[in-house]
Amino acid sequence: MTTSTDAPEPSSVTYExxxxxxxxxxxxxxxxxxxxxxxxxxxxxxxxxxxxxxFLDGARARVDARTSSPAPAKDDAPF
Known part of the structure; x- marks a missing residue:
């Protein structure tokens, strides 16, 4: 039994x-x-x-990109 040939392509597999x-x-x-x-x-x-x-490295990079962005200054707020 070779499981590698039965497996879907990595690009079509979700993390779950x-x-x-x-x-x-x-x-x-x-x-x-x-x-x-x-x-x-x-x-x-x-x-x-x-x-x-x-998958986890990509998720971490997305979180880091969001959390490392500087917060807008009060003068830049839209309201």
Whole structure:
């Protein structure tokens, strides 16, 4: 079983989907598996961790961009 070929493209996966699949991979890795299947799952898990990390890094960058903007001065307020 090669899980990498069955997996959707990273660009079409949401953070929640990647996280859920990672949970399933972990559950499978905790069961009795053959070496090849375990290695395939481990590799897929690594891919999913990287995807989740990229999603979280992007979210952090968006939050940082919003929170690091200087607040408008009172004179610049629209009211």
């Amino acid at each position: 989907q990647a996280q859920a699949e990672l949970g399933r991979v972990i559950q499978r890795l905790e069961s009795r598996l053959g070496l090849e299947e375990a290695l395939d799952l481990w590799e897929r898990g690594e891919e999913l961790v990287e995807m989740c990390t990229q």
